[in-house]
Amino acid sequence: MSYENIIIRKENNIATVSLNRPKSLNALNSELVAELDRAFDELSADSETRVVVITGEKNFAAGADITNMVELTPEEARDFAFSDTYDKIANCPKPVIAAIEGFALGGGMELALSCDFRIAAPNAKMGFPEITLGIFPGAGGTQRLPRLVGLPKAKRLIFTGAIIRGEEALACGLVDGLADNPLEETMSFALELAAKPAVALKLAKECINLAADADIKTGIAYEASNWARLFATSDQKEGMRAFIEKRKPEFAGK
Numbered sequence: 001m002s003y004e005n006i007i008i009r010k011e012n013n014i015a016t017v018s019l020n021r022p023k024s025l026n027a028l029n030s031e032l033v034a035e036l037d038r039a040f041d042e043l044s045a046d047s048e049t050r051v052v053v054i055t056g057e058k059n060f061a062a063g064a065d066i067t068n069m070v071e072l073t074p075e076e077a078r079d080f081a082f083s084d085t086y087d088k089i090a091n092c093p094k095p096v097i098a099a100i101e102g103f104a105l106g107g108g109m110e111l112a113l114s115c116d117f118r119i120a121a122p123n124a125k126m127g128f129p130e131i132t133l134g135i136f137p138g139a140g141g142t143q144r145l146p147r148l149v150g151l152p153k154a155k156r157l158i159f160t161g162a163i164i165r166g167e168e169a170l171a172c173g174l175v176d177g178l179a180d181n182p183l184e185e186t187m188s189f190a191l192e193l194a195a196k197p198a199v200a201l202k203l204a205k206e207c208i209n210l211a212a213d214a215d216i217k218t219g220i221a222y223e224a225s226n227w228a229r230l231f232a233t234s235d236q237k238e239g240m241r242a243f244i245e246k247r248k249p250e251f252a253g254k
């Protein structure tokens with residue numbers, strides 16, 4: 001499949017999706033987000049891809065493209081919203097990691113929030129400046145941010161539009177790792193995850209995602225069902241046999 005606003009590289013069972021509108025600091029327009037949507041359909045179905053990394057050279061993304069938004073009507077704004085694509089990324093059946101350099105603002109930071117992990121450069125500049133434009137984050141930010149950093153910190157970031165850097169972002173849970181070279185660090189983490197049993201990762205992710213929304217009784221019933229399904233996988237047999245035979249397991253992803 002061909003893409004104009006993103007670049008996809010595949011190596012060692014890891015697909016790296018690079019946002020590619022460098023002149024506007026990777027501002028996210030509808031075309032780019034539509035390509036992300038297609039890419040995640042493709043990568044979710046691709047049996048060779050076990051982990052997805054989202055990144056952007058020099059900058060992650062400075063938010064939704066403001067030039068496309070100025071004259072939107074409420075109806076058009078509803079269509080412009082990126083939430084469906086970001087939900088698709090959040091529910092991707094494979095681990096998704098954001099490697100963040102430079103700016104990750106507004107819809108850019110919300111894209112990172114829809115990933116399972118965020119690894120940032122210490123001097124990355126992250127936040128939700130939408131309030132300074134007369135709006136607020138509209139691509140999952142008001143829902144995913146409080147789940148990560150708690151209500152008061154989420155309100156502080158969204159109400160003020162403050163831009164924060166690595167250490168503060170790490171301390172409040174906005175990112176979960178810092179590295180001078182975030183892409184390199186992300187790739188080594190991705191390699192580690194790519195060697196794990198893929199079905200167990202997928203079903204664990206479903207359960208953990210549900211934990212943020214469901215009551216505990218529903219969540220535990222869902223967990224029991226997904227856990228039992230793993231005993232139909234060859235990776236479960238391999239993992240347990242390897243333990244008994246005192247060798248390293250080799251997971252086939254099935």
Ligand code: CAA
Binds near residue numbers: 023082133138139
């Ligand atoms: N939309 C459109 N263009 C953008 C952009 C954006 N979000 N962010 C940067 N650009 C463009 C600039 O207009 C500029 O283009 P020109 O060279 O053609 O003038 C180019 O990228 C470089 O940017 P700057 O010259 O401004 O670079 P800087 O280093 O001086 O400032 C910045 C960087 C602080 C990130 C500044 O560009 C900025 O404030 N950008 C907007 C950030 C923002 O408000 N993001 C939220 C958008 S709303 C949103 O995301 C809604 C949502 O929830 C979905």
